[in-house]
Each structure stands twice: as structure tokens, then as C-alpha cells.
Amino acid sequence: MPAIAEKNVRWVKHPKLSLAEQIYLPTIAQGMVTTISHLVKTLTGTNSIQTQQYPEQKPSLPPHYRGVHRLNRDEQGRVKCVSCYMCSTACPANCIDIVAAPSPWPDREKYPELFVIDELRCIYCGMCEQACPVDAIELTTIFDLTGMSREDMMFDKEKLLSVFDQTVAMGTDPVRTKGGRLSVAAEPAGSGLTTSSSAQS
Amino acid sequence: MLFDLIPFSFLVTIVTIGIVFGAVLTAVGYSTLLERKVSAWVQDRVGPNRTGFDLGQPWLSFLKGFFGLGQPLADGVKFLLKEDVVPGHVDRVFYFLAPMIAVGTALLAMAVVSFGDTPVAPVLHSSSEGGLKAQRMFPATKTELAAMKNGTNIQEVRDGAKSYESLTTIKFAIAPNVDIGFLFVFAVGGLAVYGIVLGGWSSNNKYSLLGSLRSSAQVISYEIPMGLSVLGVLVMVGSLNLERIVDWQARHGWLVAYQPLACLLFLISIFAECNRLPFDLPECEQELVGGYHTEYSSMKFALFFLGEYTHMITTSFLMAALFLGGWNLPFVTDALKAVPEGFPDFGYLICCAVKAAIFCGKMGFIIGLFMVVRWTILRFKFNQLMSLAWKAMMPLGVLSLVGVAASRQFIEPDYAKLIFQFLWSFASLLLVGVASLMLPGEPQRVPVNLLRGRAPSASSSPELSAKAW
Numbered sequence A: 001m002p003a004i005a006e007k008n009v010r011w012v013k014h015p016k017l018s019l020a021e022q023i024y025l026p027t028i029a030q031g032m033v034t035t036i037s038h039l040v041k042t043l044t045g046t047n048s049i050q051t052q053q054y055p056e057q058k059p060s061l062p063p064h065y066r067g068v069h070r071l072n073r074d075e076q077g078r079v080k081c082v083s084c085y086m087c088s089t090a091c092p093a094n095c096i097d098i099v100a101a102p103s104p105w106p107d108r109e110k111y112p113e114l115f116v117i118d119e120l121r122c123i124y125c126g127m128c129e130q131a132c133p134v135d136a137i138e139l140t141t142i143f144d145l146t147g148m149s150r151e152d153m154m155f156d157k158e159k160l161l162s163v164f165d166q167t168v169a170m171g172t173d174p175v176r177t178k179g180g181r182l183s184v185a186a187e188p189a190g191s192g193l194t195t196s197s198s199a200q201s
Numbered sequence B: 001m002l003f004d005l006i007p008f009s010f011l012v013t014i015v016t017i018g019i020v021f022g023a024v025l026t027a028v029g030y031s032t033l034l035e036r037k038v039s040a041w042v043q044d045r046v047g048p049n050r051t052g053f054d055l056g057q058p059w060l061s062f063l064k065g066f067f068g069l070g071q072p073l074a075d076g077v078k079f080l081l082k083e084d085v086v087p088g089h090v091d092r093v094f095y096f097l098a099p100m101i102a103v104g105t106a107l108l109a110m111a112v113v114s115f116g117d118t119p120v121a122p123v124l125h126s127s128s129e130g131g132l133k134a135q136r137m138f139p140a141t142k143t144e145l146a147a148m149k150n151g152t153n154i155q156e157v158r159d160g161a162k163s164y165e166s167l168t169t170i171k172f173a174i175a176p177n178v179d180i181g182f183l184f185v186f187a188v189g190g191l192a193v194y195g196i197v198l199g200g201w202s203s204n205n206k207y208s209l210l211g212s213l214r215s216s217a218q219v220i221s222y223e224i225p226m227g228l229s230v231l232g233v234l235v236m237v238g239s240l241n242l243e244r245i246v247d248w249q250a251r252h253g254w255l256v257a258y259q260p261l262a263c264l265l266f267l268i269s270i271f272a273e274c275n276r277l278p279f280d281l282p283e284c285e286q287e288l289v290g291g292y293h294t295e296y297s298s299m300k301f302a303l304f305f306l307g308e309y310t311h312m313i314t315t316s317f318l319m320a321a322l323f324l325g326g327w328n329l330p331f332v333t334d335a336l337k338a339v340p341e342g343f344p345d346f347g348y349l350i351c352c353a354v355k356a357a358i359f360c361g362k363m364g365f366i367i368g369l370f371m372v373v374r375w376t377i378l379r380f381k382f383n384q385l386m387s388l389a390w391k392a393m394m395p396l397g398v399l400s401l402v403g404v405a406a407s408r409q410f411i412e413p414d415y416a417k418l419i420f421q422f423l424w425s426f427a428s429l430l431l432v433g434v435a436s437l438m439l440p441g442e443p444q445r446v447p448v449n450l451l452r453g454r455a456p457s458a459s460s461s462p463e464l465s466a467k468a469w
């Protein structure tokens, strides 16, 4: 039994070349005109060069870009995370370390005493973001992450919260939260669409 | 004194070699930069523009990022400092030898190529030149040429010359007036393929081997049209000596006008010889990783690179000398004829500089052509490569040679030769084009699974042959 049935085979003919094409030279000359016109246009600055002069000129990335993480704050400036371990469970790279502690605030049971993400191990898949029930962890558009040592790249809670402050100040919030105002899933119960899970939004 | 034992001409040659070596290596470096810049410009990009020189002087601060002029230097330093990985499975002797051959042959070919106005040796044993005495040596400088015309033995002139005062003219080639001229370049250039073949073979890697096999087949095929195209030059000028060819063109006009077809064939052949796109099958990244240099790293890879670009420069100089008139430029060099020759004269230096600039400008033009063509024509398939060489360029080469020979033998004034050659070249192109249109195309490919359980060949199967056009 042939893998392809004969009736499904369509024979494609080589296009017949004209004499000019067969001699190559006229068509090559045509091609050279295109090439050189681009060259001349670039040199005289009459066409739009797409190159961004990177360190001086930052790219504007779409809000769903998956860069460095941030830990969101709620309206009172506290860390939003409730230490549910959903993100570290979902993380395929096992790079989230959380130490939970009883919450000092009455509206939740736990809060993260320690929250460390190894940014070098992270594969920036965004699974943590999807798993989080309270939209506490998010990936931002910051992409040019550098550090002098491996320890530098272990982002702890303070660092991650400072990324939040930084991105709010820059106005480059990720998709789900705008200006620090959290999305529906994090809103107090009874205020509306609390049943829709954040993973679907 | 020991110094007296060393002939002065020897010292001059050593210095010339040093200068040529330095100049070629610098030119290679900057042609890699130009390559990147041209690719960027053609693709509407900017190209390298950051690496520059920070000399600590405020008024030189524009050099910091100026056109990325520091890029070749930075590349060189990077290549030198990179780890040199030698895979365990290579044949070490040939593995180390291959890059040396590649770069050595390319540089060796540079020896006979001149880049300025070199003296032309008079024809020996010729009564028309006033019965010059045959000598064992050829003049290397104009001083020696003058001495030869006076009937002095060059050897004596050379032996007598012991100081820089005797050096009155600039020597523009390491070995000027080599009578086998461009034959030497081809012979040495043909050796360059050994670097590639050995590199591929000793790497013990199928990609490298395939790349080097392709390269050898390609170079062998394209050497034939190349040889045929320069045979025309030999017929026309009657000499392989590059200086004499340039001199002929100074008197009669550029050979590109006399043999446009041969010039075209030569141009295409040097593209193939230098493994440039559209003929860069030996190292096509999409199929062969890196081709013959897949297993090379660090400075060894850089040597291959160096060899390739040196080859480009050499062949461009050769093309400029053979077909584009060398240092001649109508009107400009005619105006320079009145300038007296000899060192103390300032005008002579200007004259030399202008001629060298013209020569190098022509070389640069061809290098630029290399780069623009790279972004214009797609890479050929291997069968197309071969059929271009054997079915199109070989017949064209023969036709062009016939035309040149006929015009040399039967057609007298130069302008008639020009017209005849133009028409002949055009007709030959058309003829070969029409002929190749009538050749049978590629055989129809039949999927293997359609043939299973059927007649053994596609042509004997009635249904399939009905479908095959």
C-alpha cells in the first residue's frame, strides 16, 4: 500500500524558461538593480531602516511579553501572594522557592516569608503566572537582565516587589494588571465576577 | 661587513613583501567589514557601527563608533583568544596543514600580482627593440629597465646598487615581470583547493567531507572556462606577463572591450574559484553546517577565512590587470605621461599614487561586485552548477576563443575588432542560450512509493510515462 495514493499526487511542471531567462544575464541584471537600489536607498537614508539602536533606544515590547517576574502588591502595598505553592508546583523548571508563614494580616491565612525565583533557571514559560489564583506573580517586559554572579540572579521577595514598583512607575504593566489595580480574581468576594478564574482571563 | 654581503635588491624585496603582506591582511580585514556593511545596507539595516577606537583624545572621539572601523581588529583579537578546539577524531597532520595551505597559496599568488605601474621588460631576441642582448634576469625596477636598454647587464646594476640612493623607482610587485605571469596565479590558486579538500577529509566528518568534495568538483569544472577565457588574452597580447598585458591595454584599450564574453566568463569563474555566492556550495550553511570548516575553530577557522578573502583580492587584482586595463584610466593616466620618472621628483610620487589608486579602485569595484552579487543571486543546486560549467560556459569559452583568434588574425583596425567582438559575443550568448533551451531538461522525478510493485522503471510504465512531460 503506497503511503500516498496515486490520485493524491499532483505533478508540478517546471515552468518553461524564456530565452532571456535561460541566458540568465538579463534577469541577473534585474536582480542587481533591486539589490543596488536598496543599497543606495539605505546609504542616502531614503528608506526606513528598522534597526533599533539598542542600548539607547529600547524596544517597545507587547504587554504579554514574558520577561523578568514581579510580585504584585495589593492596594495597601502588601505582597499579594498567599503562599499557596501553586506557582512552584506548576513551574517546569523548579525554580521557585517559597517559605510560607502565618499571615500577620487578618484577610488571609499565609504569606510568603521567603519567595525566591532563580532567574537563571527559569525558562520564562509563564506557567507560574497562569497558576497563580490571586494574580500575585506576573512576567513583565523587562528582558535585559544581567548580573555579576549567580547569587545576583536569585531574586528574592524584596527584589521581585521592587520590580513591581519599577514597572508600575514605567507604565509597562503586563496584560492582566493595570497600574497596580489587580484583576477580577483578586477582587474582594461579592464585588462581581469573582467566580471567573484568572487562568481564563 | 655582513651588510655588504646582502644584495640591496634582496632587502628591497623583503621590505616589499612586508608591505604587501601588511596591506593584504589589512585589506582582508576591512573587506570582511565591508562585506558585513554591504549586506546590512542591501537588507535595509545599519550593520556594525559600535566597535571603534577610543584613543582618549576628545577630538578623536568620533572614531569610537565610526562605521565600526575597529571591528576587524576586534574580530582578529577574538579569533586569537578563543579556545582552539581540536576534535579527537581528526587526522591531526592534515587537520593542521589544511588552513596553512589555504592561506599560504592565497598569499603566494599575490607575489606576481602588481598593484601599480611596474616596468615592462622589453621583448628579448627581438630585432625591433634595437637588438637587446638577452639577459638571464628581468628588470625589477625602472632603473634596471633603463640600464638594460643601455646594454648594461642587470646583474651588474643590481650588484652595484648597495644603498637606497640607487633606488629611484618604486617596486609595485614582489616579483615583477614574471614571464609565466597569470599562469603562476592559476597554478597556485589551483593548489588552494587542497586546503579545502584536506580540511574536509581530515575532519572525519561527513559534512566537511561533502563540502570539500563539492569544492574540488567545482574548482576543477570552473578552471576550464577560466582557462579558455584567459587564453583569449594570451592570443591577443601574446604574453602571459601581467606587466606586458597591462602595457598592451595602455596602448590599445582595455581588453574588456575586445573580449566582453571572455571577461564575463572570467568573472563568473572567479566567483566559483573563490567559493562566493552563487557558487558557495562547499560551505552552504543550510545543508552542510559549515562545510569543510565545520570542525575548525579559533585561529584555524580564521585562517580559512583569511585565505578565502585573500583569494578574492588576488583574483580581483588579476581581473583588473587582465581585462580592466590595470592602472590605466583614459585621460587620467594619459595626462600623467608627461611626468618625469624617478624618485627625487615629487610629481613622480603623485603619479605613482594615482596609478596605484586607480588599480586598487578597480580591485575595489570588483570586490564590491562580489558583495552585491552575493545578495542578488541564489545559490545554485549542484546539478545546475555543473551544467552551467559544462553545458554553457565551456562552449562559450571555446566560441569566445575562436572569435578572438579570428579577430586577431583577419581583422585589422582596432575599432573593427571591437565591433566584431561585440557582435560575436552577443551571437555566441544567444546561440548557447537557444541550444540550452533545446536540451532535455531534468528527468522527471517519480516518488519511490509509486514505483513499488510496478514496472521496474518509470519510463516503461505506461501510466507514468503518460504523465511524464
Ligand code: SF4
Binding pocket: A087, A090, A091, A092, A093, A094, A095, A096, A117, A121, A122, A123, A124, A125, A126, A127, A128, A129
Ligand atoms: S516562568 Fe515558568 S520556569 Fe519561570 S518561574 Fe514561572 S513557571 Fe517557572
Ligand code: SF4
Binding pocket: A080, A081, A082, A083, A084, A085, A086, A087, A088, A098, A128, A131, A132, A133, A134, A135, A136, A137
Ligand atoms: S501561585 Fe501566586 S499566590 Fe500562590 S504562591 Fe505562587 S505567587 Fe503566591
